[in-house]
Amino acid sequence: MDKAELRRRILAARTQVSDPRGSAMAIRETLLDQPWVQLAGLVAxxxxxxxxxxxxxxxxxxxxxxxxxxLPVLKPDDDLDWAVYDGPDSVAPGRRGMMEPVDVRRGVDAIRTAALVIVPALAVDPSTGIRLGRGGGSYDRALARVGPNVPTVALLHEGELxxxxxxxxxxxxxxxxxxxSGIVTFGGRPVS
Structure with missing residues (x-):
């Protein structure tokens, strides 16, 4: 199956998620219980x-x-700049209707200093850790700047592995x- 068809299928399935609020709460609580999340001083x-x-x-x-x-700020070339979140009043609509922080832009390389990186995905291959995004390549560019020992986490609904x-x-x-349902690791990379 090609990426475009897979995207269509997953997006259609997402409209049928029965308890999106409960799912988000479960993901949040699972992540917040992890020591490597609790100790991350800078989180993208x-x-x-x-x-x-x-x-x-x-x-x-x-x-x-x-x-x-x-949080990311979408640049005109679809790369991601970064700015600090400073509470609920620190975000405003940006390009393509995405909410973005209003703080000073830190540059595309700001993600290099993150101790934890959380990214969107439509699906992830459990054998390789390859994520399926929406097709713009923004997060692949950002992930290319992240160090090899930094935990990178895609948030998914059930059935998206x-x-x-x-x-x-x-x-x-x-x-x-x-x-x-929990956290799944890929590629034999342990999380400490």
Missing amino acids: CYWSMGDEPATHGLIFALWKHGATVI VEGIPAEPHDRPVSMAALP
């Missing part, structure tokens, strides 16, 4: 949209527990996925 995350697993509560909880959270996602040379794997 994203402001969820539509039928993505909701991140708003997770971002707020990380921020309230003392983490510095940076999919074997055989086609990989292209620019695709970057994630080290794990967080689902309502």
Whole structure:
């Protein structure tokens, strides 16, 4: 199956998720229980949209527990700049209707200093950690800047671990996925 067809199928299935709020709460609580999340001083995350697993509560909880959270700002070339989240009033609509922080832009390389990176995905291949995004390549560029020992986590609904996602040379794997049922690691990379 090609990426476009797989995207269509997953997006259609997402409209049938029975308890998206409960799923988001389960993902949030599972992540917040992890020592490697609790100890991450700088977390790169994203402001969820539509039928993505909701991140708003997770971002707020990380921020309230003392983490510095940076969120992406979509640049005209579809690369991601980063800015600091400083509470619910620190985001505003940006390009393509995405909520973005209003803080000073930190540059595309700000993600290099993150101790934890949380990214969106439509699916992840459990054999390789290759994620299927929406097709713009923004997060693959961002993930290429992340160090090899930094946990990279894709947030998924149940059923979105999919074997055989086609990989292209620019695709970057994630080290794990967080689902309502728990965390799955990929590629034999332990998380400490």
